[in-house]
Structure formats: structure tokens, C-alpha cells
Amino acid sequence: MPIREKNYWLETVATSPAPSAGDLPDYADVAIVGAGYCGLSAARTLAKRGVKVAVFEAETFGWGASSRNGGMVLTGMKLPVPTLIKRYGREAVRKMYAASLATIDCVEHIVREENIDCNFSRCGHLEVACKQAHFDGYEESAALLQREFSHKMRIVPRRELRGEIGSDIYFGGMVDESSAGLNPARYVAGLALAALRAGACLYDHTRVTSVEPERNKNAHKFRVHTSRGVITAREIILASGAYTTGATPALRKKIIPIGSYIIATETLPADLARELSPRNRMIYDSKHFLYYYRLTPDNRMLFGGRAAFFPETENTVRRSAEILRLGMIGVYPQLRDTKIEFVWGGTLDFTLDVMPHAGKIDGMYFAAGFAGHGVAAATWFGAKLAGLICGDPNDMPFDGIKFLAAPPGLRSGNTWALPLAGAWYKILDFFM
Numbered sequence: 001m002p003i004r005e006k007n008y009w010l011e012t013v014a015t016s017p018a019p020s021a022g023d024l025p026d027y028a029d030v031a032i033v034g035a036g037y038c039g040l041s042a043a044r045t046l047a048k049r050g051v052k053v054a055v056f057e058a059e060t061f062g063w064g065a066s067s068r069n070g071g072m073v074l075t076g077m078k079l080p081v082p083t084l085i086k087r088y089g090r091e092a093v094r095k096m097y098a099a100s101l102a103t104i105d106c107v108e109h110i111v112r113e114e115n116i117d118c119n120f121s122r123c124g125h126l127e128v129a130c131k132q133a134h135f136d137g138y139e140e141s142a143a144l145l146q147r148e149f150s151h152k153m154r155i156v157p158r159r160e161l162r163g164e165i166g167s168d169i170y171f172g173g174m175v176d177e178s179s180a181g182l183n184p185a186r187y188v189a190g191l192a193l194a195a196l197r198a199g200a201c202l203y204d205h206t207r208v209t210s211v212e213p214e215r216n217k218n219a220h221k222f223r224v225h226t227s228r229g230v231i232t233a234r235e236i237i238l239a240s241g242a243y244t245t246g247a248t249p250a251l252r253k254k255i256i257p258i259g260s261y262i263i264a265t266e267t268l269p270a271d272l273a274r275e276l277s278p279r280n281r282m283i284y285d286s287k288h289f290l291y292y293y294r295l296t297p298d299n300r301m302l303f304g305g306r307a308a309f310f311p312e313t314e315n316t317v318r319r320s321a322e323i324l325r326l327g328m329i330g331v332y333p334q335l336r337d338t339k340i341e342f343v344w345g346g347t348l349d350f351t352l353d354v355m356p357h358a359g360k361i362d363g364m365y366f367a368a369g370f371a372g373h374g375v376a377a378a379t380w381f382g383a384k385l386a387g388l389i390c391g392d393p394n395d396m397p398f399d400g401i402k403f404l405a406a407p408p409g410l411r412s413g414n415t416w417a418l419p420l421a422g423a424w425y426k427i428l429d430f431f432m
Helices: 037-048 081-088 090-113 132-149 158-163 184-198 270-276 314-331 374-389 418-431
Strands: 027-033 053-056 125-128 154-157 172-176 201-203 208-216 219-226 229-238 256-265 282-285 291-295 301-305 340-350 357-361 364-368
Touching (some): 027 037, 037 053, 037 229, 037 374, 081 090, 090 132, 090 374, 132 154, 184 374, 229 374, 256 314, 291 314, 301 314, 314 340, 357 374
Parallel strands (some): 027 053, 053 201, 125 282, 229 364
Antiparallel strands (some): 154 172, 208 219, 219 229, 256 340, 282 291, 357 364
């Protein structure tokens, strides 16, 4: 069977995520730009609290990173805790790390409350060390997490690693039992249906072309121009992530869109699947230019990474298939003769400081910069932004940290320098 340039996860979703609403209303209390995890989570929360909300998605619901990722629901943040403490201080990082743990609980709560059939499982994640120096740092990291955050990680020395992964190339590992896995396409489809049931109005194939502030009788509102008409809203939530456009330029210039690509094999024999991942973990390695991989619920090996830094195109997706296949065989020689059935790409939203950010920009609420942790983080941030609009106290530790614009050549809409960034990460991986 030839490789299909299709998203495997979407093949598992039997129906359209949710029917689109009809004509645009003249007014909504809150307009949300983007119908991924963040936007749909916000819409669900707002609608359950009686707020009139309209969600606008340029493509289909969950079309972007929300249906294209590896389905890893991970604790922590992209940067290591010691780096975060040096940058923000212990107390701030305690709150950030507690929030990262709360994001997993948030997803689990929604899945259970809305009865979303998405194969959610608290299977834990395994980080594997590509160098001895990386493994040497694991014990210090685990001790720090236990001491500062009362969060337990388990160190797996090289001699015991076969109990976690059917590969001999790594120098050891570190396990976090709190992380989870799910089917991302089914999850985002379930979120859309949950928002719809709560009373949110969802509009797919409706591109937001501009947002204009408007003052009328001392009331501050926004005029949202879309491909289907114009709507007035009291508040705006920007939940467009890596696909943020020139309609909201202040946010767009802060986003660095980075391509991530995934292959999925044919269905594997059960005994081979157990050999490759005995505990069915979500797995990623310790490199900057990393690989991440896992078994799917039907025992395919899903293997992803930064095969190309540019956002996805037909050319980058095709080139990435062979790069990732070679990477997969390097980890798992057992899969040398295994057929690859699917390849696809997506785009992640990074920021210059590799941190999530949330708050207000140009008077509009936003959350962005999930950097590969978006399944959990985007869901949590969406609910938190909805709470702020409803008058809840602001307990987001990421609101207010310095949010720098991306340099020209890296920012969304102008990414010519992204290959240089990719080359820099490869250099770091060689020397560190």
C-alpha cells in the first residue's frame, strides 16, 4: 500500500465534528477566533455559564494543530525547570508547574463529563536520554521536582530501559506517570459537540479578516469582519495559535510557526507492539531537534518530529516521510521492513522565549505559545480565559510575563529564517 498523505487520526473520526451554525447574528457577547482546543474549550465554558458566544474557524473545526498532533497530554513545559527557575524565580515556577499538572486534570474532567470517546488514558510519558550527559541531569531534575513541587518522577537507568522501550540506543530515561494519551481528532470533535450542546454558535469555513475596536455610548466593543459578514462582540478571544493571520497583527508578529511532521505505520502484530512500548507510554527524546513517538490504539507506531522547520506544505510533508522513517528505524531496527501507511504535517505555535503566554493584547484576550504541549495547555487556557470574562480571579501564572515579538524572518507570515533556526538546534544537539 502506498503512503497516504493523510492525517491518520482523521481516518478514525466517523462523522463531521459538529454542524456549523446558520446565519451570523448581529451580536455576540464573546467572539472567538479559532476552533481548536483553546477556542472550543473557551466556548464550552462560556456557553455553560450563559454567555452568548460565536466561534469562527477559517477551515473545519479542529483543522489545525488540534487534530494533527501526536495525541500526547503532557505535564511540564517545553523548557527544563532549572532554566525556568533562573528566569522567573522559584515561587512563580511553582505556580507554573502546578498549572501544568492542572491542565491534565482539566482534559480528563472534560472527557469524562462530556463522555468523549477519544481513548484517553493516563499511561504516563517517558523521556529518553540521547547522551550520557542528558541522563546525568535527570536525577537532579527529578530531585528538584520532588523537593519544589512534590511531584514524583522515576529515573530508569540504561540497564532497566528495556522494561519501558524496545530500543537499545538510549542512555536511560525518566518517567512521569501523570501524563496521558488520547486520539486528538476525536477529542477536538468531542469538544466541538460539547460546546454546541452548551449553546455556543460555531461557524466553520468562516475566516476572520479583520477586527476593529468600536466605542458606542462609552461601551467598548469590537466589529469582527468575516468572510460571511460582520458581527459586533463585547469581548474577543484569539485562539488561532500557529495559524494566526494578519487580521490580528499584534499577536501574529509574536508567533513563530514551526512545522512538525508525523508518520504512522501499518498495524503491528500485538507481540511486536508490546516489545516496542511495553507500557504504552508517550515517548520523546532529549534532543532540541527531537523525535516523539507512541503506539496508536490500534497498534500502529506513530513517529513524529521536526523533519522540516517550515510550516506544512505538500513538499515538506513528502520530504518528511523518508526522514522520519529513517529516524524511526534508528530507534527501532525491528521496524525496518514495516510499511508506512500515513504521513502528515502540522504547525505548532512557538514564541521567542519558548513559553506559553496569555492575557490581553490590543484589548483582546489571547493564549498562545504551547510549543507541543497544546492538547492539555490549550484546553486549560481556553477555560481560564472564559473564566476571566465571567469575572473569575486571574490565577494564570503566565499572564504578565514578558512577551517579546519574534524577529523578522521567524514570525508568522514571514518565516524565511526558520531553516537557520533548525540548523542552530542541530548544532546544539551535536555539542550538548
